[in-house]
Structures are given as structure tokens and as C-alpha cells.
Amino acid sequence: MSAWESSVSYAALPVSESPTVLGKVPQAFSSGPGQALPERAELMPGIWRLPLPLRDSPLGHVNTYLVRTDDGYLLVDCGWDTADTLRALEGHLRALDIRLPDVRHLVITHIHPDHYGLAGRLREISSADLSFHRLERLYIESRYVDADELLSEMREWLRLNGTPPDELDRLNRGSVSMMERVQIAFPDRTLDGGEEITCGRYAFRVIWTPGHSAGHICLYDARNKVLLSGDHVLPHITPSVGLHVRTTSNPLADYLDSLQLIGRLSPSAGCQRGPTNCSRTTSGGSTKSSSCCRGDPAWR
Numbered sequence: 001m002s003a004w005e006s007s008v009s010y011a012a013l014p015v016s017e018s019p020t021v022l023g024k025v026p027q028a029f030s031s032g033p034g035q036a037l038p039e040r041a042e043l044m045p046g047i048w049r050l051p052l053p054l055r056d057s058p059l060g061h062v063n064t065y066l067v068r069t070d071d072g073y074l075l076v077d078c079g080w081d082t083a084d085t086l087r088a089l090e091g092h093l094r095a096l097d098i099r100l101p102d103v104r105h106l107v108i109t110h111i112h113p114d115h116y117g118l119a120g121r122l123r124e125i126s127s128a129d130l131s132f133h134r135l136e137r138l139y140i141e142s143r144y145v146d147a148d149e150l151l152s153e154m155r156e157w158l159r160l161n162g163t164p165p166d167e168l169d170r171l172n173r174g175s176v177s178m179m180e181r182v183q184i185a186f187p188d189r190t191l192d193g194g195e196e197i198t199c200g201r202y203a204f205r206v207i208w209t210p211g212h213s214a215g216h217i218c219l220y221d222a223r224n225k226v227l228l229s230g231d232h233v234l235p236h237i238t239p240s241v242g243l244h245v246r247t248t249s250n251p252l253a254d255y256l257d258s259l260q261l262i263g264r265l266s267p268s269a270g271c272q273r274g275p276t277n278c279s280r281t282t283s284g285g286s287t288k289s290s291s292c293c294r295g296d297p298a299w300r
Helices: 083-095 119-126 134-145 148-160 165-179 251-263
Strands: 003-005 020-023 041-044 047-053 061-069 072-076 103-107 129-133 189-191 196-199 202-208 217-221 226-230 275-281 287-293
Touching: 047 083, 061 083, 061 103, 061 196, 103 119, 103 196, 129 134, 134 148, 134 189, 148 165, 202 226, 202 251
Parallel strands: 020 226, 072 103, 103 129, 129 189
Antiparallel strands: 003 196, 041 047, 047 061, 061 072, 196 202, 202 217, 217 226, 275 287
16 A cells, blocks of 8 residues: 655755656647647556646646555546646546546645645545645635635735736636636645655655745655656746735745756665755745654664
């Protein structure tokens, strides 16, 4: 079964070979409205890219990733809560001779609607356990449960920063539309970064990468050099950096720090031995520290 082990993260490591980055397809190659979805693909043994449609979105689709585990499958991100998204996911799984109840684990890189929206419906169907970062958990109520206050604050904040009235109306309609594409689901497990998810032949380290969102995470398998990057690293475009009225830190600084963190990943990460003290301070002032032994059995 999938094993979760508390471990260290954020070690400064030398770069050797670049990891395989499995993120969202760049805009130049994405399927815009009316275009066909990219094909499903097995990118690594036991890891499939499952593109799901994003109707009325300029991007056209979002990539989700299915990983074979010892007790079924783990899905990384899930698209938004629409009938065509669910049909597309079921179609991908059916082609692989997999049923939705076989998806036992769901990990969300961040709770934006195109990555999180279908989570509630999937959990009803499959009873999959759901995990994402604790900071994303803190935003569920203000974003999706009781969003009127946040929308009002955002409208006033944008007005004070010079947004024209007609643009305010358009942005408000867009926000409401996105909320309607989310079926709320609270996590069974919250993550801090540093946990290990063992999925069959893969052992993914959870890496906290704030910037695009406060609790964005990436998953990295050092032995196989596989990075599931969510919206943190994209091939030919840069992700948006999430600044809004309730932002308490500097998300651009956090994003740049997170890029440096990902840039230090190395496939030799598990080879260094001896205790290492690792710490990281965000622009908001919080510090994450830990002590580890690279040769400790918890790392294997």
C-alpha cells in the first residue's frame, strides 16, 4: 500500500542531470476551445498523463497524472467539476482497464479549480483518500464555502488599484463561474512538505513550492528523476503568481525562491550520508527546519 513517511526537505543539493518535468502543456501546444485534447500517454513505466478538458478556458485542458501503486492507483490533480471532465477521466481509465474505484489516493498540487474542482465528486465515487498542503486547506472556506466577503474585498481592492468598472464586473463573473466548477472536499491528510509517498516503484518527495499559490506542492522522485510540477514549472510559459487582497507575504519572492529550490534537485539526493540541518524562511517570516540523516531507513 502507499506509505507516507515524515522526512526532511529543502536540502541544497548540487545539480547533476535534469529531472523529467511532467507539468501542464505550454500554451502554444495546448488545446484551446474547439481543439482536440492531447493524447493520453504513458510517460514513464506506471505513470500516465491524462489530459482533461477545460471548457471555455484559453488553455483548453489540464494535465493530470495517474501513478500505479501497490493497492491501486494515485491520481495527481483532477480537473474541474464538470460532466465532460468526469467523462474524459472515466474514458482514460477505461482505456487502461481501470475503474474509478481503483483510484485509491488523490493528491492535489493546489486548490485552483482546474486542479482541485473534481476532488469532491471523485471521493464520493472512489472513496480515495485526499491530500494537499495545509496552507491550501486554510483557503477552502474563504475561496469556496463563504466566498461573498472575499469577492467583495477583491472588487474594492481592484477598484482602488485602478481597475475599470466594466472589467470589475467581468472579473467578478469569472470568479463566480470558477467557483461553480468546484465540489468542495476537505483533505484526509494535510501536508507540510518533506513527506514521502511510496507508489510501487516510485517514492515521491513532497516539496512545498509557494508562489503560484501559497500551498503549492511538487512531487519529486530522486531515483527516477521525475518531477510532477503542477503549475510551478511550465515548459514555455510562466505561471501566474497569486497576489490578492488577503495575501500576507510576497508571492513573487516566494515563487522565485521555489524555482531555486527546484533547480537544486538532484538524482543523487538519497546518497549523501550523515545528519543535515535544513531550514527555509518564506517572505512571510515563517521558518521550516528539520534534521535528517540521509542514510536513515526512513529515506529508503
